[in-house]
Amino acid sequence: MHPAPSVIAFTTLSGLGFGLLFWLGLGYPNVTGWVAFVLFAIAYLMAVGGLLASTFHLGRPERFLKAFSQWRSSWLSREGICAVAGLIVMAIYGAGLVFLGTSWPLLGAIGAVLSLLTVFTTSMIYAQLKTVARWHTRLTPALFLSLSIAGGALLAGQVAMATALLVLAGIIQMVWWLQGDKAFAQSGTNMATATGLGSIGTVRAFEPPHTGNNYLLNEFVYVVGRKHATKLRMISLVLMIGLPVLLLLAPFAHLFALLAVLSHLIGVIISRWLFFAQAEHVVGLYYGKR
Amino acid sequence: MAYQQPDLDTSPKVSDEIRKTTCYMCACRCGINVHMKDGKLAYIEGNRDHPVNKGVLCAKGSAGIMQVNAPSRLRSPLKRVGPRGSGEFEEISWDEALGIATDWLKPIRKNNPEKLAFFTGRDQSQSFTSFWAQNFGTPNYAAHGGFCSVNMAAAGIYTMGGAFWEFGQPDWDHTKLFMLFGVAEDHDSNPIKMGISKIKARGARVIGVNPIRTGYNAVADDWVGITPGTDGLFILALIHELMKAGKIDLDYLARYTNAPVLLNSDPDSPEYGLFLRDDDDKPLVVDRDTGALTAFDKPGVRPDLSGTYRHAGVTHRPVFHMMAERYLDPSYAPEAVADRCGIPAEKIKTIAFELARVAFEEAFELDREWTDFRGETHKTMTGRPVSFHAMRGISAHANGFQTCRALHVLQTLLGTVEAPGGFRFKPPYPKPATAHPKPHCGVSPDSPLDGPHLGFVQGPEDLALKPDGSPARIDKAFTWDNPMSSHGLMHMVISNAHAGDPYKIDTLFMYMANMSWNSSMNTGGVMEMLTDKDDNGDYVIPHIIYSDAYSSEMVAYADLILPDATYLERHDCISLLDRPICEADAAADAIRWPVIEPDRDVRGFQSVLCDLGARLELPGFTNDDGSAKYADYADYIVNHERKPGIGPLAGFRGDGSDVGRGDVNPDQLDRYIENGSFFASHIPEEASYFKPWNMAYQDWAVGMGLFDTPQPYLFQLYVEPMRKFQIAAEGHGERQPPDHLRDQIKSKMDPLPIWYETDQQGNDGYTISALTQRPMAMYHSWGSQNAWLRQLHGHNPLYMPTRLMREKGLSDGDWARVSSPHGEITVPVMEMAALNDNTVWTWNAIGKRKGTWALDKDAPEATKGFLLNHLIHELLPPKGDGLRWANSDPITGQAAWFDLKVKIEKAEDQRESQPVFDSIKSPVAS
Amino acid sequence: MTQLPEQTERKLGLVIDLDTCVGCHACVISCKGWNTENYGAPLSDQDPYGADPSGTFLNRVHSYEVQPEAGPAQLIHFPKSCLHCEDAPCVTVCPTGASYKRVEDGIVLVNESDCIGCGLCAWSCPYGARELDAAAGVMKKCTLCVDRIYNDNLPEEDRIPSCVRTCPAGARHFGDLGDPDSDVSQLVAERGGMDLMPEQGTKPVNKYLPPRPKDTLNDETNILAPLLAPVEQTDGFLGWLDKALEKL
Ligand SMILES: Nc1nc2c(c(=O)[nH]1)N[C@H]1C(S)=C(S)[C@@H](COP(=O)(O)OP(=O)(O)OC[C@H]3O[C@@H](n4cnc5c(=O)[nH]c(N)nc54)[C@H](O)[C@@H]3O)O[C@H]1N2
Ligand SMILES: Nc1nc2c(c(=O)[nH]1)N[C@H]1C(S)=C(S)[C@@H](COP(=O)(O)OP(=O)(O)OC[C@H]3O[C@@H](n4cnc5c(=O)[nH]c(N)nc54)[C@H](O)[C@@H]3O)O[C@H]1N2
Ligand code: SF4
Ligand code: SF4
Ligand code: SF4
Ligand code: SF4
Numbered sequence A: 001m002h003p004a005p006s007v008i009a010f011t012t013l014s015g016l017g018f019g020l021l022f023w024l025g026l027g028y029p030n031v032t033g034w035v036a037f038v039l040f041a042i043a044y045l046m047a048v049g050g051l052l053a054s055t056f057h058l059g060r061p062e063r064f065l066k067a068f069s070q071w072r073s074s075w076l077s078r079e080g081i082c083a084v085a086g087l088i089v090m091a092i093y094g095a096g097l098v099f100l101g102t103s104w105p106l107l108g109a110i111g112a113v114l115s116l117l118t119v120f121t122t123s124m125i126y127a128q129l130k131t132v133a134r135w136h137t138r139l140t141p142a143l144f145l146s147l148s149i150a151g152g153a154l155l156a157g158q159v160a161m162a163t164a165l166l167v168l169a170g171i172i173q174m175v176w177w178l179q180g181d182k183a184f185a186q187s188g189t190n191m192a193t194a195t196g197l198g199s200i201g202t203v204r205a206f207e208p209p210h211t212g213n214n215y216l217l218n219e220f221v222y223v224v225g226r227k228h229a230t231k232l233r234m235i236s237l238v239l240m241i242g243l244p245v246l247l248l249l250a251p252f253a254h255l256f257a258l259l260a261v262l263s264h265l266i267g268v269i270i271s272r273w274l275f276f277a278q279a280e281h282v283v284g285l286y287y288g289k290r
Numbered sequence B: 001m002a003y004q005q006p007d008l009d010t011s012p013k014v015s016d017e018i019r020k021t022t023c024y025m026c027a028c029r030c031g032i033n034v035h036m037k038d039g040k041l042a043y044i045e046g047n048r049d050h051p052v053n054k055g056v057l058c059a060k061g062s063a064g065i066m067q068v069n070a071p072s073r074l075r076s077p078l079k080r081v082g083p084r085g086s087g088e089f090e091e092i093s094w095d096e097a098l099g100i101a102t103d104w105l106k107p108i109r110k111n112n113p114e115k116l117a118f119f120t121g122r123d124q125s126q127s128f129t130s131f132w133a134q135n136f137g138t139p140n141y142a143a144h145g146g147f148c149s150v151n152m153a154a155a156g157i158y159t160m161g162g163a164f165w166e167f168g169q170p171d172w173d174h175t176k177l178f179m180l181f182g183v184a185e186d187h188d189s190n191p192i193k194m195g196i197s198k199i200k201a202r203g204a205r206v207i208g209v210n211p212i213r214t215g216y217n218a219v220a221d222d223w224v225g226i227t228p229g230t231d232g233l234f235i236l237a238l239i240h241e242l243m244k245a246g247k248i249d250l251d252y253l254a255r256y257t258n259a260p261v262l263l264n265s266d267p268d269s270p271e272y273g274l275f276l277r278d279d280d281d282k283p284l285v286v287d288r289d290t291g292a293l294t295a296f297d298k299p300g301v302r303p304d305l306s307g308t309y310r311h312a313g314v315t316h317r318p319v320f321h322m323m324a325e326r327y328l329d330p331s332y333a334p335e336a337v338a339d340r341c342g343i344p345a346e347k348i349k350t351i352a353f354e355l356a357r358v359a360f361e362e363a364f365e366l367d368r369e370w371t372d373f374r375g376e377t378h379k380t381m382t383g384r385p386v387s388f389h390a391m392r393g394i395s396a397h398a399n400g401f402q403t404c405r406a407l408h409v410l411q412t413l414l415g416t417v418e419a420p421g422g423f424r425f426k427p428p429y430p431k432p433a434t435a436h437p438k439p440h441c442g443v444s445p446d447s448p449l450d451g452p453h454l455g456f457v458q459g460p461e462d463l464a465l466k467p468d469g470s471p472a473r474i475d476k477a478f479t480w481d482n483p484m485s486s487h488g489l490m491h492m493v494i495s496n497a498h499a500g501d502p503y504k505i506d507t508l509f510m511y512m513a514n515m516s517w518n519s520s521m522n523t524g525g526v527m528e529m530l531t532d533k534d535d536n537g538d539y540v541i542p543h544i545i546y547s548d549a550y551s552s553e554m555v556a557y558a559d560l561i562l563p564d565a566t567y568l569e570r571h572d573c574i575s576l577l578d579r580p581i582c583e584a585d586a587a588a589d590a591i592r593w594p595v596i597e598p599d600r601d602v603r604g605f606q607s608v609l610c611d612l613g614a615r616l617e618l619p620g621f622t623n624d625d626g627s628a629k630y631a632d633y634a635d636y637i638v639n640h641e642r643k644p645g646i647g648p649l650a651g652f653r654g655d656g657s658d659v660g661r662g663d664v665n666p667d668q669l670d671r672y673i674e675n676g677s678f679f680a681s682h683i684p685e686e687a688s689y690f691k692p693w694n695m696a697y698q699d700w701a702v703g704m705g706l707f708d709t710p711q712p713y714l715f716q717l718y719v720e721p722m723r724k725f726q727i728a729a730e731g732h733g734e735r736q737p738p739d740h741l742r743d744q745i746k747s748k749m750d751p752l753p754i755w756y757e758t759d760q761q762g763n764d765g766y767t768i769s770a771l772t773q774r775p776m777a778m779y780h781s782w783g784s785q786n787a788w789l790r791q792l793h794g795h796n797p798l799y800m801p802t803r804l805m806r807e808k809g810l811s812d813g814d815w816a817r818v819s820s821p822h823g824e825i826t827v828p829v830m831e832m833a834a835l836n837d838n839t840v841w842t843w844n845a846i847g848k849r850k851g852t853w854a855l856d857k858d859a860p861e862a863t864k865g866f867l868l869n870h871l872i873h874e875l876l877p878p879k880g881d882g883l884r885w886a887n888s889d890p891i892t893g894q895a896a897w898f899d900l901k902v903k904i905e906k907a908e909d910q911r912e913s914q915p916v917f918d919s920i921k922s923p924v925a926s
Numbered sequence C: 001m002t003q004l005p006e007q008t009e010r011k012l013g014l015v016i017d018l019d020t021c022v023g024c025h026a027c028v029i030s031c032k033g034w035n036t037e038n039y040g041a042p043l044s045d046q047d048p049y050g051a052d053p054s055g056t057f058l059n060r061v062h063s064y065e066v067q068p069e070a071g072p073a074q075l076i077h078f079p080k081s082c083l084h085c086e087d088a089p090c091v092t093v094c095p096t097g098a099s100y101k102r103v104e105d106g107i108v109l110v111n112e113s114d115c116i117g118c119g120l121c122a123w124s125c126p127y128g129a130r131e132l133d134a135a136a137g138v139m140k141k142c143t144l145c146v147d148r149i150y151n152d153n154l155p156e157e158d159r160i161p162s163c164v165r166t167c168p169a170g171a172r173h174f175g176d177l178g179d180p181d182s183d184v185s186q187l188v189a190e191r192g193g194m195d196l197m198p199e200q201g202t203k204p205v206n207k208y209l210p211p212r213p214k215d216t217l218n219d220e221t222n223i224l225a226p227l228l229a230p231v232e233q234t235d236g237f238l239g240w241l242d243k244a245l246e247k248l
């Protein structure tokens, strides 16, 4: 799949943003006034920024309101609704903390759940796709959720939780990668089923339908940089999990915390780049590519 | 919640108007419905009523709209201002352009008409352009047939009075076995696809003989991946097997072919190998009933295939004896040819079995009574449901004429030609070689030529030689080098004109041929010849006039450009006088008319010729008072008469109801337009098969104006005129070939089909066959300017068989250096398994010169695309005998494109295919 | 809308005959032409005369080489457009309801005025049947020529998809695959019509007719051999000829 910067930015930023909101909703850290304002601002910048980034991916962004209508079947629609609901609930909750110095724990809990649901629905946009075997697994929501909560904890300054959750997320990430590498082959979809010609013999793509380029090739058959995948996975894992954990284990220092957050962010971006770049859409089979 | 869905107008308006005309995105000439919206072209679909395509349309046809919108269209007459080849032009008015042309041509006509060479490429108006050239008086006229497929056309006409190609088609409704040799696309492109579909739906078998398995060969039930150039051998092995088993149609051979005709069999006689004839010059046969010597066509005669006859001390044997003697020889046995053909002997035999089985065990009768030319009435028509079709795969080799002949002999032995289920001619064919004109080359200053340029020689006396024996034509057609070159040799014109051999010319006038690129061999060399200067600094070819509709590679090499309108903007006539759109069941012709008006300062080329003809005061184009005879081509189409009552169009003559013959009808074009721009006249049922011998057909054809009298004839298994050339080469007769050609003529011009290996001298180390194929969605060079089509084929890899890929260590996308004795190219490669394992190929004419066709100079066509033509030379590699032999068939002069042999090595990755030529300045860049 | 209808009244679709498709691309261009002028936004082209031309097409013809265990490799041309799936994932993923499946005939369409061009439907389609038009920013796909098949402005015989009407090889058939008696259903039954990627669970309506067995002539060598028994050799070919001629 084409690793569109807008989609990478969207999933990374909104994941962290909603992760932070989740913790804030639960009252970790239990802050009010300016401190609350700063934390909420960071969370909203990330969550809303991510959502906005995702609209760059749209052909007709001006019609985005229409996307809320199909919650009965569409994970994308559900995600939009959860996100907006979560943001609204958390805004009220946050306003209480910032301006009134009051905490409405029930509202916070609802906001936290909506934030998690948002991340979950985001992950389901990918996990639902049978066409991308690497994504089509329960581990995908697990991965998104664990990274979101861990990253949120990191941002929220919940050192112990963050350390534990980062390690958990790291493990899920590794399992997801290892499983993902086998997923396409295990999915049962191959040149033979794609063409129905397998009963005659071994199928090989000959001429492509057009020598010219097309949307499908650009969007689904992305092979650039795949050969560096293993290296990138290592780098991602170190930046996303390893380094932040080490920094957290070290005696607390603001600089270390900042570094941990930055390192984690870059690591997640790389992981998300790989998430797309390594994903093989079955349509590639028709072009003799994966 | 109830299921909701948007309201949808499923009945929107389609268009304001439909204008019906004829497609010219290729030479197939399908009928099209052009939908107009707000006065603009909107959509093109096939015309369901049209005899050629019956509603279907190919990719090119549907993309016509993008051709007519293409930025590459020439916009105005152009005068060259920079050096030739630079593409620097100035736009001029038509008056100035026609003035220049007249100034160049008038003195030539007055003094030396042969100094004009007028060659017209992919011309669909040859009866008109040849009429113009004949009026001008130059012997130097031909269209593209010589480099295209003259082997096929000439072999067919000399053998059966018609060829595959545009002259006939399989009986798609009845055939049960269809064998296809060397065809990727053909001129009959939609009809072949419709036909294949028809016979596949019936469960009939298709056998494809082709080194490459794509397109038609991909859908064929059985594939024979033959070694290029060996089809003749394969076919003769089939003949061997069938004759050996007696699985041949003796009745058919006796009645309809010259198999029973008696040949002088005395090697010492000067008439050795000629027919025994009576005083009326009719070939003689022995009548089986009476044993008497009789003219072949005498009513009631039953020609004997077996009996010999002694006359004046000389034994005369029927042709069939000679055939038996030759083809039963073990040297033609499948085992003897298998290795050379690359086909296992078992497979050759199996195919022979299958031919025999279908032809004889699945024979059937059509309940149609008919009477033959000997007056015998047949209650039924016997079907032999085996049909064949072939094209350039067998004809574009230097042994192609004989190979095509072999295939016709095979068809004839099976009795399938013009039999139900077999191969059927399309009017005006069948028409034997003897009913065609002979070539003419009688030049006199200030007057027309003494007759038509092209034709069918019957012996050395018909060659186009000057009194001193030198070639009369610039292309050396109809000379000892290639005596039966019925379509001329367009591919030799530029090199001969450049060499001044046989003489120098003044003006080269060309129409619709991309001669500095894809229609030339030795493309780089041709560019040099076109730009070469003499010691005075003048161009060796002094003047070049060219008519194209688009900014092609050739435009840059002309001094004067006469821009043509596109096919939707002009009148055209697809006439029974040259290559009409007939089907086996109907005579048909068609027109094009301006369904839109040009938005540029361009004119239909034929109208320009009418104008130029008048300016030059050519008799056919000028009234007695000196005024122009035809206002434009439309005027010519309607009012020209070749013979009284016979004009370019056969339909709606006289008061509109006359067919074939009739007075001029001023409303004729309107009637055509109302009728979908075509006219068809159906052949009566009893006349629909066995046409060469069927009196009902002969009478119908006379009525249509195809002939003046019935012309029944025999198929010429043995082509006597070829023997006459051999006799000359053996030293008899007045006209004698030069000594260096005697052996070639003796050995190659065998009157019975033979196979010989094409000249491989100089090819040492070059062992891999390299071929091209036409992509179905592209027409030669024209497709690349089309925004839709160029997305399909924007560049062309060299396809290589798995074996060679492994051997050379190549994988997809790698680059390879491909060289021939003549040149070298470096190109990207791609693996293909369904390919003869010693053959490589690519799509034809996808590669483009930078700066042409209004494409970006980094267009993939110009960077990755390439031509194989750089590797092919019009002459064979030197043999050390001081002569350069032509890379052509020695009989017809057909360009031997597919004899190319190469060697291949892996090359380092390239940015662009090699060679790269300088960019041409675009005459249409705004 | 975004939900699929429980069932559709008919299942209109195409049956594509891989045995006769010659790979000519006629259907590709005819589709491009019709759909540029008709339903929804025109199918645009980017850099049409430039170095990297691309464009929107609703139908593309692939080709595959198949190597059987024995015998020569085969080449199969393979046209592909929307299969109008019964369980169309492209419909259910659509957040706006722009994608829908029609109740009356099962045609899967995009209502372009609702489409935000998110691309998700294309992601969910296993067949590559949807292309986002770069100029219009909306999703394009085969409409089964819904603006032809019921169009009163067209002659009755032309109320079929543009690609079907144009196909010179007769490799494309159109009809109701929900009706077991329809011509297309019969064809599917006779020729063993198949689904592409059945394991994706999309239940495509369009069916593909597999190529007939190829290169079978060799198997018949022994059955056919007696046909070519040589004529009696005793008095040679000419002796045989005389005898054969007697019988005529
Ligand atoms: N390697 C290789 N080379 C080959 C062949 C091959 O098989 N392999 N095939 C050969 C054969 S058979 C042929 S016929 C030739 C064909 O080669 P060409 O005769 O060169 O054919 P085209 O490329 O069709 O181009 C003819 C010219 O006609 C112009 N043209 C198109 N439409 C019009 C029009 O309406 N009016 C005018 N005035 N001009 C127009 C085009 O712009 C183009 O410049 O190629 C030959 N070259
Ligand atoms: N779409 C489209 N249609 C066209 C044209 C076009 O450019 N595009 N051009 C038109 C013109 S001008 C012409 S002349 C016709 C030509 O129509 P075709 O005769 O079909 O010409 P080619 O495409 O050159 O295909 C030649 C075929 O012969 C095969 N071949 C080569 N050598 C041998 C051999 O030794 N034996 C056998 N058995 N096969 C061999 C090649 O593999 C190839 O498949 O097409 C016409 N129709
Ligand atoms: S075959 Fe195609 S390009 Fe040629 S005339 Fe017919 S529709 Fe036009
Ligand atoms: S083929 Fe693709 S676009 Fe068409 S209905 Fe099926 S899933 Fe949807
Ligand atoms: S691209 Fe349009 S049709 Fe497709 S899912 Fe998005 S909104 Fe729906
Ligand atoms: S049915 Fe219509 S829209 Fe669909 S592929 Fe055919 S022509 Fe294109």
Ligand code: SF4
Pocket (backbone or CB within 6 Å): C020, C021, C022, C023, C024, C025, C026, C027, C028, C061, C077, C079, C166, C167, C168, C169, C170, C171, C172
């Ligand atoms: S038009 Fe017909 S034969 Fe040509 S590619 Fe399409 S389906 Fe195949």
Ligand SMILES: [Mo]
Pocket (backbone or CB within 6 Å): B147, B148, B149
């Ligand atoms: Mo040609």
